[in-house]
Amino acid sequence: MKKKYKLSNGKEIPSLGFGTFRLKEEVEDILKKSLKVGYRLIDTAASYQNEEYVGKALKSAEINREDLFITGKLWNDSRDFEKIVSSCKETLKKLNLEYLDLYLVHWPASSALYPNWKEINANVWKTMEYLYEQGLVKSIGVSNFKKSQLEALMTTAKIKPMVNQIEFHIGFMQQETLEYCQNNNILVEAWSPCGGGKLLKKDIIKNMAEKYNVSPAKLCLRWCVEHNVIPITKSSHEERMIENFNLDDFEITEEDMKILDSQPFIGGYGFDSETITIFN
Ligand SMILES: NC(=O)c1ccc[n+]([C@@H]2O[C@H](COP(=O)([O-])OP(=O)(O)OC[C@H]3O[C@@H](n4cnc5c(N)ncnc54)[C@H](OP(=O)(O)O)[C@@H]3O)[C@@H](O)[C@H]2O)c1
Numbered sequence: 001m002k003k004k005y006k007l008s009n010g011k012e013i014p015s016l017g018f019g020t021f022r023l024k025e026e027v028e029d030i031l032k033k034s035l036k037v038g039y040r041l042i043d044t045a046a047s048y049q050n051e052e053y054v055g056k057a058l059k060s061a062e063i064n065r066e067d068l069f070i071t072g073k074l075w076n077d078s079r080d081f082e083k084i085v086s087s088c089k090e091t092l093k094k095l096n097l098e099y100l101d102l103y104l105v106h107w108p109a110s111s112a113l114y115p116n117w118k119e120i121n122a123n124v125w126k127t128m129e130y131l132y133e134q135g136l137v138k139s140i141g142v143s144n145f146k147k148s149q150l151e152a153l154m155t156t157a158k159i160k161p162m163v164n165q166i167e168f169h170i171g172f173m174q175q176e177t178l179e180y181c182q183n184n185n186i187l188v189e190a191w192s193p194c195g196g197g198k199l200l201k202k203d204i205i206k207n208m209a210e211k212y213n214v215s216p217a218k219l220c221l222r223w224c225v226e227h228n229v230i231p232i233t234k235s236s237h238e239e240r241m242i243e244n245f246n247l248d249d250f251e252i253t254e255e256d257m258k259i260l261d262s263q264p265f266i267g268g269y270g271f272d273s274e275t276i277t278i279f280n
Pocket residue numbers: 018019020021022043044106143144165166190191192193194195196197198200215217218232233234235236237240241243244
């Protein structure tokens with residue numbers, strides 16, 4: 001994918017990302033392969049507990065820092081100023097980087113658990129703005145924020161989130177949040193664009209992929225691209241990394257997009273950030 005998007009602060013971001021969730025020390029080797037294939041947007045998080053290995057892979061790849069786009073995420077156990085700043089610095093240290101290209105609030109405080117969720121999220125965001133102003137992070141954003149949570153954040157934010165990384169795949173496109181983000185110049189990234197792999201076995205996806213002569217994974221990833229959403233893909237297999245990397249070689253027709261857009265939930269996680277209690 002050669003295309004790049006421009007974030008609301010003018011910074012460029014690659015249109016395809018590579019994720020590192022559920023990978024521990026093996027991430028070093030996997031990431032080295034993905035960087036060799038050409039991925040430049042790398043997505044990690046403090047909660048994945050693999051930042052040191054990601055850092056090692058980045059170092060040994062010997063790619064110019066300005067050609068990489070590294071995303072980190074702030075975990076939910078850090079919601080006051082001191083903790084947020086030290087968590088960000090810890091991430092930088094582990095990744096062996098001087099700055100992050102993008103730092104995301106991993107999850108909003110949910111209304112299900114916190115009566116003062118608006119205040120918590122507003123305060124976290126204030127510190128994200130501080131990190132941005134200090135230059136430790138070149139862009140800031142959120143993850144798993146629904147429209148209502150973004151609207152609340154916007155009432156106090158000095159700087160608008162530049163990105164919202166959400167679960168986004170066929171059967172779970174979070175239309176309301178997608179529209180809100182796109183109307184407010186917040187770029188959307190898709191986590192689990194293949195529904196964590198579950199969509200790849202569904203007949204509707206397999207049959208349509210066959211029609212386009214592509215793999216089910218490519219169909220799922222291209223569907224994100226057609227929506228101007230950045231897919232954060234992940235595979236431990238080099239041949240799949242290569243396959244997923246080129247999404248420019250076909251387009252999905254409007255008619256087929258309508259069919260895919262109207263799918264009910266057919267696989268993935270389907271978390272609701274307002275009611276979720278497991279991570280908060
Ligand atoms: N912000 C958040 O809260 C959040 C939450 C979850 C994930 N994420 C991010 O999103 C990234 C991607 O999530 P995900 O891993 O669930 O993504 P996904 O692309 O939906 O699923 C990945 C699975 O699909 C398989 N796969 C990928 N390409 C394939 C292909 N061409 N052919 C066959 N199978 C293929 C992989 O298997 P193999 O590895 O065996 O090839 C893997 O099991 C994560 O790594 C993480 O960085 C963020």
